[in-house]
Amino acid sequence: MDALEIKNVTKKYTKFTLDNVSFSVPQGSIMGLIGENGAGKSTLIKAVLDLVNKDGGEVDIYGKKHDRNSKDIREDVGVVFDTLHYHENLNPMQISKISALTYKNWDEKAFSHYLEIFKLNEKSKIKTLSKGMKMKLGIAIALSHDAKLLILDEPTAGLDPVARDDLLDIFLDFMQDETRSILISSHITTDLEKIADYITFIHEGKVLLSKSKDELLYDYRIVRCGESDFIELKEEEGAVWRKHDYQYEVLLPTGKKLESKYSSCEMERPTIDEIMLMYIKGERS
Amino acid sequence: MKGLLKKDHILLRDYFFLFVMLDIAISVMIGGTLLLTQSEKAVMDVSRLAIISYVLLTMVQSLVNQTFNDDEKSGFLANAFTQPVARGDYVKAKYILALQLTGVFAGIHTIGIFIGLVLRKEPLPSDAMMLLAEIFIIALAGATIISFNSISLFMKFGAGKKGIGIRLIVVAPMIITYLIWTMNIARDNIELNISLPAIVTLLSFGVSLLLVPMSFKWAERREF
DSSP states (O other), rough: OEEEEEEEEEESSSSSSSEEEEEETTOEEEEEEOOTTTTTTHHHHHHHOOOOOOEEEEEEEETEEEEOOOOHHHHOOOOOOOOSSSSTTTTTTHHHHHHHHOTTTHHHHHHHHHHTTOOTTTTSGGGGGGGHHHHHHHHHHHTTOOEEEEESSSSTOOOOOOHHHHHHOOOOOOOSSOOOOOEEEOOOHHHHHHHOOOEEEEETTEEEEEEHHHHHHHHHHHEEOHHHHHOOOTSSOOOEEEEEEEEEEEEEEEEGGTTTTTTTTTEOOOOOOHHHHHHHOOOOO | HHHHHHHHHHHHHHHHHHHHHHHHHHHHHHHHHHOOOOSTTHHHHHHHHHHHHHHHHHHHHHHHHHHHHHHHTTTTHHHTTSSSSOOOHHHHHHHHHHHHHHHHHHHHHHHHHHHHHHHHHHSOHHHHHHHHHHHHHHHHHHHHHHHHHHHHHHHHHHHHHHHHHHHHHHHHHHHHHHHHHHHHHHTTTTTHHHHHHHHHHHHHHHHHHHHHHHHHHHHHHHOO
16 A cells, blocks of 8 residues: 555646656655755645645545545644744643644653653753754654654755764654655755665656666666767667766666676766756756 | 644733733723712723723734734744644634633623622613623724734735735724724713714624635635
8 A cells, every 4th residue: 555645746836837746655665755956845745735726636645535624634644844833932842732632643652752862851942942953853743643654845954964864763763663654855865865765856846757766776877988889878768868078977777787788888876866966967868 | 723722822821911911900990990980971981991901902812913923934834734733723723712812801801890880889870881881892893803804814815014914904994993983082072983983893893704704715725
């Protein structure tokens, strides 16, 4: 069963369109959503959460259609934005009291446990917390009502490497229960390389690819070559290339299979960053 | 919805106690005036105090507006609708908050007036009693209508400059009418003018009633 299924979601703005976006997050997996700034990641997350009026498409969460009146479905969803969207004058203890009246399954003990792990004082007002602490508080809230699906919009943005690593560990810990799933958007692709099972790449409002991370990292190859090899390479299925001063750089989605064919060329496994750059800046036939 | 109300109660707690203290002070003054002014003139004195309580009530209702601004600025609105909270729950919570605030303040006033009237040596003539009741109902209704209109218009236009501007335009006729009324009361000319605020209040009440269902529709269509 898919934890989240996004079907042909479309949202039109004057200067930007989220265009027929479809992909799914299998139960028990982490889906990383990547793309440059303005690619449509946050718009897509808002469309999934029904915070914007979609021009088309549907979103299913655990097999049930999700819209803005699906209160029961949202009991199972924890959301963390890039900043903590609570009033600055509230403290964690007050948020717990509010959340206990909002969520049927609010677990005060679990919340206190997370506050302890994150070294958050329950009486410290939000305005006194650092960015990293605010994000941890947001995650503590999302994890304390027995959510099965976490939707995280740039949760590690603006954090130092230690804080980022702490958060990634928390997400991996959350995934110990195999019924749980995460959709996480980030432009810090190294974070996703650590934790994601699947990657969906959005560019200019369209899904360019949605694949398992292993497929991307083990099947894709980057070839650096001269013009004579390039003429042949660019005809390969799905090839994307960039021309540098004296050489070409070609991304081959089926590169692993082609290693023997182009044994004279320098072939490397690309990072997700490199794949993203090639798709954004490269040319295609 | 309970969570939303709890959040507003927590955030307004400090302002609320300040306003309650002010309201108690005004209610003591009103009750005291009714008790100590042993003539029909007591109603005129109370009317002037009623204007102060109208201003206070309007300020109290501005607390509801304050919660909108805070919700929008902090991003709480978007956050709330990722939780098991329907758009309609949010609007309902704001109406309930407005009514709760009005209820508390009206209650304190009623106690003040009741004590003043009960302890008075000479009972007030029935026409003076009627006038007193009309003044308070109009003041109370006026303040409540202003907050109800604000709730509706916020859902449509948000808490930005445009939203504030439109809210001011809509409530301006009521505020101007009450200002004129205040000036006439000051000239002891209340009998002449009681009909004007009553009509404006009634008209505004009609507009407010129309806006209530619209506020739910606008909330459904809003994007965050």
